[in-house]
Amino acid sequence: MNDFQQALTELQEKFGNKDNLIGIATIALETSESGQPMPDTRFVDAYYQDGAFYTTTYATTKKMQQLAANPNVALCYVVESFTATGYGENLGWTKDPQNAEIADRLRQVFAEWYQDANNDEDPxxxxxxxxxxxxxxxxxxEGKQTVIDFVTKTVTHQG
Known part of the structure; x- marks a missing residue:
């Protein structure tokens, strides 16, 4: 197993098959007084699978509007000292047939609160x-870092 495959295995062991509370940052639609882009952060419950985190949300929320304008996102999981950058994508309605498999998985992972927080009948x-x-x-x-590049599928160890 190469370093990249090992890193994916470790991510799956740490974050897969469970509800993870992660912080995500998007770029606000409004700029600062000086005209600079502003970050906007929030916590979400997320499920990890194959190099991506998934969550359910509402299409008209501020974060989804921000991601429609600029899909770049940063995230962090404090407990495991993991941070990442990536891009957000609205996969659409939870009941869309193309989302059936991941939506079923999210309902299982978030079973304790899913029905209270989501209305799958709402598109x-x-x-x-x-x-x-x-x-x-x-x-x-420990003075160590491991950088995982999901694009080039490489890992760099520092320290």
Missing amino acids: NTCILKITLQQGLWNFPH
């Missing part, structure tokens, strides 16, 4: 997919 209830481009495992107390 605006959608799936957000965050495809990772670059990830960083940071081990600050």
Whole structure:
């Protein structure tokens, strides 16, 4: 198994098959007083699978409007010291037949609260997919970092 495959295995072990609370940052539609882009952050429950995080949300939310204008996103998972960049994509309605498999998986992983927070009958209830481009495992107390490039499928160890 090469370093990239090992990194994917570790990500699956840490984040797969469970509900993860991650912070995601998007670019706000409004700019700062100086005209600079502004970040906008929030926490979401997300499920990891094959180089992407998935969550359910509502198509008209501020984050989805921001992602429609600029799909770049940053995320972090503090407990495991993992940060990443990627891009967000609205996969559409949770009941769209093309989303059946991932929607079923999200309902299972988020079973404790899914029905209270989502209305699958509403076509605006959608799936957000965050495809990772670059990830960083940071081990600050050990002086080590592992950079995962999902585009080139490479891993670099530092420290």
